[in-house]
Amino acid sequence: MLKAAKPQNRKINIVVMKVIVIMTGTTTIPVSKEFHEWLKSKGKKGESYENIIKRLINPNGAQDKPDDTQELKDSDSSADDLLES
Secondary structure, X not given: OOXXXXXXXXXXXXXXXXXXXXXXXXXXXXXXXXXXXXXXXXXXXXXXXXXXXXXXXXXOOOOOOOOOOOOOOOOOOOHHHHHHO
């Protein structure tokens, strides 16, 4: 005759972790899809949009803020062309 198996007491530990990431010191700037694609095309793989913008504003790599009169230069199109459309 078969004996019934004894019930085994098993503990199952379930751990639920909730991770909230809060990025402070950042903002969102709304731009057109066309401008976003243009800006994206100026970047290098893995480069942040902030670094792309900084590089375009100050192509000489100087650490100080550029003059207000400094222009973006590009062989394909400029930011002014995109802003006008």
